[in-house]
Amino acid sequence: MLIFNKKSDLSAFLSPLIQQNKSIGFVPTMGALHKGHLSLLEKSLSENEITVMSIFVNPTQFNNSEDLDKYPRTLERDIQIMQEVSNTIIVYAPEVEDIYEGKTVSQSFDYDGLENQMEGKHRPGHFDGVGTIVKRLFEIVQPNKAYFGEKDFQQLQIVKKLVEKNNIPVAVIGCPIHREDSGLAMSSRNERLSETARKNAAIIYQILNSAKEIFATNSAEATVKWVENEFQKHPDFQLEYFEIADETTLLPVNTKEADKKYRGFIAIFIENIRLIDNISLN
Ligand code: AMP
Numbered sequence: 001m002l003i004f005n006k007k008s009d010l011s012a013f014l015s016p017l018i019q020q021n022k023s024i025g026f027v028p029t030m031g032a033l034h035k036g037h038l039s040l041l042e043k044s045l046s047e048n049e050i051t052v053m054s055i056f057v058n059p060t061q062f063n064n065s066e067d068l069d070k071y072p073r074t075l076e077r078d079i080q081i082m083q084e085v086s087n088t089i090i091v092y093a094p095e096v097e098d099i100y101e102g103k104t105v106s107q108s109f110d111y112d113g114l115e116n117q118m119e120g121k122h123r124p125g126h127f128d129g130v131g132t133i134v135k136r137l138f139e140i141v142q143p144n145k146a147y148f149g150e151k152d153f154q155q156l157q158i159v160k161k162l163v164e165k166n167n168i169p170v171a172v173i174g175c176p177i178h179r180e181d182s183g184l185a186m187s188s189r190n191e192r193l194s195e196t197a198r199k200n201a202a203i204i205y206q207i208l209n210s211a212k213e214i215f216a217t218n219s220a221e222a223t224v225k226w227v228e229n230e231f232q233k234h235p236d237f238q239l240e241y242f243e244i245a246d247e248t249t250l251l252p253v254n255t256k257e258a259d260k261k262y263r264g265f266i267a268i269f270i271e272n273i274r275l276i277d278n279i280s281l282n
Contacts, residue, residue, distance in 0.1 A: 241266070
């Protein structure tokens with residue numbers, strides 16, 4: 001397995017392959033790999049001649065410095081895990097300097113309003129940071145296809161918009177949410193939960209599934225109220241938001257329309273750790 005720390009070395013390796021029209025699949029991650037990441041990796045390996053995975057904890061997308069400091073960094077273990085999947089993976093694991101060259105700041109992006117909803121509202125600057133790193137990584141790797149998880153559904157829609165508005169020739173592929181046996185969406189942040197909290201966090205997906213049933217015969221407003229009420233019964237959880245939104249515009253639903261696709265989105269704290277999840281409601 002080849003591991004690059006410098007974009008110049010990675011580009012030098014990739015450019016003859018790009019010239020030979022080899023298909024390149026790309027999986028950007030922040031590391032602390034779990035099976036959710038590996039499902040993206042396996043999809044890329046099955047659809048492309050070359051797969052590049054990046055591991056980079058991107059400082060500009062963190063609006064909370066404690067969250068950035070405490071983000072798990074487990075590069076050696078990550079490399080071992082990737083090696084078990086395939087020794088043909090090309091890894092790009094740069095330092096901040098290699099990406100930001102002394103100016104660790106975000107570019108500003110207009111995503112036609114997608115950035116003003118949910119995560120954008122609660123994490124100011126987050127999607128500028130995401131756009132900055134994704135655009136830069138796309139320029140370095142020049143993939144044909146890039147794989148993103150529906151776990152971060154708003155991010156997936158934002159990246160599709162970034163590519164469309166900037167005419168970037170990359171096909172953005174969304175991949176389903178991978179869950180622990182309990183139903184909890186896999187996340188690098190789950191590693192920071194105590195054993196009890198991790199067990200209790202299974203309730204998030206249970207409540208999302210019940211919300212789906214309730215939404216089938218009730219309004220969005222009534223469903224949101226029900227979810228809020230459920231979490232009030234569990235004081236170890238602090239609900240930041242539960243919203244029902246149109247999958248394409250990410251705007252909150254007022255009146256249900258038959259031809260639209262809806263999703264429930266949640267952000268919630270447990271033991272001061274912020275978890276997100278979502279569920280298709282159609
Ligand atoms: P992260 O390392 O958390 O930035 O995630 C890197 C990529 O993996 C993103 O596209 C995420 O949406 C995706 N991802 C993270 N967790 C999961 C999961 N449980 N299921 C599917 N994809 C995931």
